[in-house]
Amino acid sequence: MLLHLTYLLVALFGTHTGKAAGHGLAEVVDQFHRHNIPEDLHIDFNPLVQLQVTFPQVNGSSISVDAGRQLEKNETLLSPYYSIDGHAGPGPFVIICVDPDAPTPQNRTLSEVRHFMGGNFSLTDARDPHHLVNTTEATTYYHEPRPIRSSAIHRYIFLLYKQSSGYTAAAQTLTNPNYAIVRFNLSSFMNAAGLDQPIGGTFMLVGPDASSPLKSTPPTPALR
Numbered sequence: 001m002l003l004h005l006t007y008l009l010v011a012l013f014g015t016h017t018g019k020a021a022g023h024g025l026a027e028v029v030d031q032f033h034r035h036n037i038p039e040d041l042h043i044d045f046n047p048l049v050q051l052q053v054t055f056p057q058v059n060g061s062s063i064s065v066d067a068g069r070q071l072e073k074n075e076t077l078l079s080p081y082y083s084i085d086g087h088a089g090p091g092p093f094v095i096i097c098v099d100p101d102a103p104t105p106q107n108r109t110l111s112e113v114r115h116f117m118g119g120n121f122s123l124t125d126a127r128d129p130h131h132l133v134n135t136t137e138a139t140t141y142y143h144e145p146r147p148i149r150s151s152a153i154h155r156y157i158f159l160l161y162k163q164s165s166g167y168t169a170a171a172q173t174l175t176n177p178n179y180a181i182v183r184f185n186l187s188s189f190m191n192a193a194g195l196d197q198p199i200g201g202t203f204m205l206v207g208p209d210a211s212s213p214l215k216s217t218p219p220t221p222a223l224r
Ligand SMILES: *[C@@H]1O[C@H](CO)[C@@H](O)[C@H](O)[C@H]1NC(C)=O
Pocket: 057, 059, 060, 061
């Protein structure tokens, strides 16, 4: 009886890595609109596939992002891995993560912050055909969420694109050491790189915690 009850509860509410918010393509789209993401990023969001973003944890477990779900800041410290549900073709793919709410959702003068940008991802993992594997270094290494202490929660949005022929050249201008990760404009970058609208995406909400900085650190050119 107890076992049955546990099973039922898991089925109803999902597990921690679970299915409550933002699971299923229609639900992901709904969450994007509910959080004004297409408007704020100046993109169209009509995904073909589901992008799964999974954060490894220091204790060896992992946490998957469900669109619109809040994660603890300390659950998002380590660089995530990415996979696709659905048919996206062979690739290569580009993944970009931005925060449009910096330094706060009410004052977006530092937005967007580019938290990750990498190309040359493909589905070439013999053990897991859904796993996106990169064959070259990221342009912008993963930067963990760091909302300032006084800020409301931020949206951290991951988008998946088919890699365009112009992507590598456009990405190379961003590896210029004078390019900070702040004040990035995703839709301008998409235009410059010839990237079509994203084919997948998801997002998480992360707020400050006791370890959060009081002020935004000034943009350092050395940050890639
Ligand atoms: C890892 O920590 C999380 C909480 O931070 C906990 O829910 C989970 O059960 C832990 N996993 C392992 C394998 O210890």
